[in-house]
Amino acid sequence: MGGKMLLFVSVLVGGLLWTTAGYGQDGVPDVSAIIYQQNINKLMGMMGPISGKTRYSLPNRSGELSWEVRNPRIEIGWGSAKFVADTSVKPGFMSSSPQVVGKVDVQYDAKRNKILVTLSQVGFDAYLDLFGNRPKIASIDLSSYFKQGYEFDGPILQSKAIEIPVSEYSTKIVHATPGVANLVLEPGKIVLSVPVEYAEAQSVATEVNTKPL
Numbered sequence: 001m002g003g004k005m006l007l008f009v010s011v012l013v014g015g016l017l018w019t020t021a022g023y024g025q026d027g028v029p030d031v032s033a034i035i036y037q038q039n040i041n042k043l044m045g046m047m048g049p050i051s052g053k054t055r056y057s058l059p060n061r062s063g064e065l066s067w068e069v070r071n072p073r074i075e076i077g078w079g080s081a082k083f084v085a086d087t088s089v090k091p092g093f094m095s096s097s098p099q100v101v102g103k104v105d106v107q108y109d110a111k112r113n114k115i116l117v118t119l120s121q122v123g124f125d126a127y128l129d130l131f132g133n134r135p136k137i138a139s140i141d142l143s144s145y146f147k148q149g150y151e152f153d154g155p156i157l158q159s160k161a162i163e164i165p166v167s168e169y170s171t172k173i174v175h176a177t178p179g180v181a182n183l184v185l186e187p188g189k190i191v192l193s194v195p196v197e198y199a200e201a202q203s204v205a206t207e208v209n210t211k212p213l
Contacts, residue, residue, distance in 0.1 A: 030196040031178075033155040035115060037188045040150065041073040050145055056126065056137040065126060066090045067140055074104055074117070076185050081106060083119050083146075089126045100124045100142060106190055108154065108183045115183070115192060118149035154181070155194060161201065173201040 050069040056062065072085040083102035102122030108115055123141040127134040166172045179195035 031155050031194045033115070033192040033194075035152055035190040037074060037076045040117065043150070044072050044074070047072060047145075050142065052140075054126075054138050054140055058128070058135065058137060065138060067126065069100055069142065072100070072146075076189060077187055079185055080104075081185055083122060087124055098124045098126060102142075102146070106183065106185060108181055108192055110181060113154040113156075115152040115154055115190060116149060117152070117190075119143075119146040122146050154192060175199050175201050 051067065053064050053066050056065050067087060067089045070086045070088075072083070075082050075084060081104035083100070083104050085100035086097070087100055088097050100122065101124065103120045105118045105120065106116070107118075120143060122143045122145070123139065125136050126138045126140065128137050160176055162174045162176055164172045164174055175198070177197045177199070179197055181192055181194045183190070183192045185191075
């Protein structure tokens with residue numbers, strides 16, 4: 001496949017990730033990280049147009065068609081996401097504008113604390129509109145342009161001890177431990193929710209100076 005080759009580089013973009021503290025009651029998560037669709041698409045748009053040439057063949061004609069892909073974007077809905085892009089195809093004697101489609105897979109890598117967005121089966125078929133018939137003249141596979149996908153930082157959550165004053169003379173030590181993360185797709189966004197468990201470790205008495213001043 002001809003044309004200019006632009007590769008996406010996996011990125012760690014904290015600016016695309018919002019982390020908010022929750023309440024931990026009535027099913028509301030303690031911590032949620034949200035990646036918004038428009039921010040992913042802004043990053044994807046930095047790729048610019050992709051263009052190339054592909055051979056085509058018909059029963060009575062063969063040759064080379066030129067194509068260009070513009071405005072790549074992800075559309076996120078309830079429980080699923082898809083990749084789409086606009087195209088223009090010029091076989092030389094006829095032109096058409098099919099739409100690129102692709103599969104989007106979103107996962108959370110808990111060990112690396114990364115939200116992964118990967119694309120696959122990205123491509124489109126070029127058809128010829130000719131006297132009411134639409135014979136397919138070529139299939140263009142764009143998967144190699146998007147094979148690296150994207151990485152985003154998850155929420156920063158680590159087990160740690162927290163000191164809480166409980167009186168003038170003592171402090172309670174509480175351990176905060178993140179639970180199992182839950183990733184869901186909602187219209188226009190990716191939401192990663194994490195519960196946090198708190199357990200009392202010990203109470204520490206504070207030394208008090210009783211000597212007269």
